[in-house]
Amino acid sequence: MISVGLTGGIGSGKTTVARFFEAIGIPIYFADDRAKALMVEDQELIASIKALLGDQAYTYDGRLNRAYIASQVFNDAKLLEALNALVHPAVGKDFKQWAQAQQSPYVIKEAAILFENGSYTHSDANILVTAPESIRLERVMSRDGASEEAVRARMQHQWPDEQKIPLADYVIENIDLEATRKQVNSLHKQLISLKK
CATH class of the missing domain: 3.40.50.300 (P-loop containing nucleotide triphosphate hydrolases)
Structure with missing residues (x-):
């Protein structure tokens, strides 16, 4: 493929x-949309994000606390890099699984x-x-x-x-x-x- x-x-x-x-x-695999979905669906990724940013990274009902995450990472390049280092491999793995299931040139x-x-x-x-x-x-x-x-x-x-x-x-x-x-x-x- x-x-x-x-x-x-x-x-x-x-x-x-x-x-x-x-x-x-x-x-078409929309990586940014899948990243957002994986951040609330993939239990391993959720645990890693909480370990990095604290439990406040998620709301009580399991949604991403976007305002909190933004306040943490956008003024801290190292923290943003660390978050990306968790999310990008999860997206890469998800993309590979998705691509293998497609029937297309x-x-x-x-x-x-x-x-x-x-x-x-x-x-x-x-x-x-x-x-x-x-x-x-x-x-x-x-x-x-x-x-x-x-x-x-x-x-x-x-x-x-x-x-x-x-x-x-x-x-x-x-x-x-x-x-x-x-x-x-x-x-x-x-x-x-x-x-x-």
Whole structure:
């Protein structure tokens, strides 16, 4: 099974690109969504998170106490790194099990920080979705109702495209939806030809 990583900076439209692949029958693993689910489903991971951050990391009914976790990790890079070191291997294991169950020429793992966390090295190929910063800012401000300053602050937590492009096997520029769909269809043909 060929495993393809898909990523892009905030507002680049990586989820839109993932949906285009999904529409042509390619299974998509949304890593960030699965990470959130595993943090409340995987008992081993829950125990590790409580050991790291304390029982307050979860509410009385077993949900993630997001505000508490954010207050702990976002001003402490080492603690955030330690939390990621617990979550990323659990996601990696979950992805492998999921991928083995798929019947498709390839599968796609969509993740926001694929390059930043090094998981791109586990993929057979990686796709980077890009768009000019001004478009990305506009998309996120309109989608989240966020200020430009807030969006720029979130962008600071991700590598710039210039740092990611050399690591990507394919780059999709997502400005016009129809042009993006054509790029996806063309790339789909290339990826099928990689089939092991």
